[in-house]
Amino acid sequence: MSASAQARRLQGMGAYLHALDARLMDNVPPRWAIGLPSAVRELAWFGIKEARACLFAGLFFAAVFAMPRAGLFGIPRYDLLLVYALVVQLWMLRAQLETRDEFRAICLFHAVGFCLEVFKTAMGSWSYPDAAYTKLFGVPLFSGFMYASVGSYIIQAWRLFDLRIRHHPPYWMAVAAALAIYLNFFTHHWLGDYRWYIAALVLGLYARTSVLFRPLDHVRKMPLLLAFVLIGFFLWLAENISTFYGIWSYPNQMGAWSRVHWGKWSSWSLLVIMTFTIVAGLKHVKASIHVPPE
Incomplete structure (x- = not known):
C-alpha cells in the first residue's frame, strides 16, 4: 500500500471515529437496542463507550501482545513499539481525536512515567530483558506510552461519558496528594513505604x-474512589499479561512467569489518582468539576 493510500485510509478512520463519537454522545438508544431491556441496553452502550475511550490503550497493547519477541525485519520489538506508538499518537492528534492541550498532557504522562521507569529499573524493581536501539538508561523509550495510555483513556472517557465531578477537594490539596504519591514511588527505597x-x-x-x-440516556453516579480502584484493577490485569509476554519482568519472574503481586493493584490505583489530577488541570475539564468553597 502506498503512503498516500495509507494516509487516506487513516483519514477515513478518523472521520469514522468522529461520526461514532457523535453517535455515542447523542444519548439516543440505537435502533438495534430498542427492544432490549433498559439495563441491558445501557450496559451495552457503556461497553461500547469504554472500548472507544480505550482507543490508544487498545491499539498500543494490541501491538505489545502481537509483536514477535524477536522483532521484525531485524528491528527489535521495543524499537518497533516506539515507532508504532508515535504514529498512533500523531494520527490521533492530526485526526483531532485529541486536542493540543490533551496531547501536551499525554506527553507529560510519558515523561513522568519514563522517569519512574528509569529509577525503578536502576533499583532492580523490574527490568526490560530485550535489546533495543532506543533504550535509555536501560529503559526502552516506548515504556512511557504505557503511562500515557492511562491518561488518554481518562481524557477520552471524560468526553464520551460527559463526566461531572461533585465535591472535588481543593486543587492544591489534590496536587499535594498526587506529588506525595509520585514521590513515594522513589523515596520508599530509603525512607520506607508510606503508601497506606x-x-x-x-x-x-x-x-x-x-x-x-x-x-446512554440516564445519568449515573458512583464514588470517585471506587472508579480509581476499578481502573487500577484493570491496569493490574494488563500488567500480568504484559509480564507474561516478557515485555518486562519482575525479579521473581526471571526463571518462570508468576502472577504479579496483589500489592501492585494498590500502586496502580494510586497512579490513577495522580493521572486523574493531571487531567483535571486541563482547561476544558475544569468546567465540569465542582469544588466546594473552603
Missing part, C-alpha cells in the same frame, strides 16, 4: 467526591 498513609489521606480527601456519568 497516603491512601488514608486520599480516602479523606475524596470521601465525599462522586462522579456523574451518562452511559
Whole structure:
C-alpha cells in the first residue's frame, strides 16, 4: 500500500471515529437496542463507550501482545513499539481525536512515567530483558506510552461519558496528594513505604467526591474512589499479561512467569489518582468539576 493510500485510509478512520463519537454522545438508544431491556441496553452502550475511550490503550497493547519477541525485519520489538506508538499518537492528534492541550498532557504522562521507569529499573524493581536501539538508561523509550495510555483513556472517557465531578477537594490539596504519591514511588527505597498513609489521606480527601456519568440516556453516579480502584484493577490485569509476554519482568519472574503481586493493584490505583489530577488541570475539564468553597 502506498503512503498516500495509507494516509487516506487513516483519514477515513478518523472521520469514522468522529461520526461514532457523535453517535455515542447523542444519548439516543440505537435502533438495534430498542427492544432490549433498559439495563441491558445501557450496559451495552457503556461497553461500547469504554472500548472507544480505550482507543490508544487498545491499539498500543494490541501491538505489545502481537509483536514477535524477536522483532521484525531485524528491528527489535521495543524499537518497533516506539515507532508504532508515535504514529498512533500523531494520527490521533492530526485526526483531532485529541486536542493540543490533551496531547501536551499525554506527553507529560510519558515523561513522568519514563522517569519512574528509569529509577525503578536502576533499583532492580523490574527490568526490560530485550535489546533495543532506543533504550535509555536501560529503559526502552516506548515504556512511557504505557503511562500515557492511562491518561488518554481518562481524557477520552471524560468526553464520551460527559463526566461531572461533585465535591472535588481543593486543587492544591489534590496536587499535594498526587506529588506525595509520585514521590513515594522513589523515596520508599530509603525512607520506607508510606503508601497506606497516603491512601488514608486520599480516602479523606475524596470521601465525599462522586462522579456523574451518562452511559446512554440516564445519568449515573458512583464514588470517585471506587472508579480509581476499578481502573487500577484493570491496569493490574494488563500488567500480568504484559509480564507474561516478557515485555518486562519482575525479579521473581526471571526463571518462570508468576502472577504479579496483589500489592501492585494498590500502586496502580494510586497512579490513577495522580493521572486523574493531571487531567483535571486541563482547561476544558475544569468546567465540569465542582469544588466546594473552603
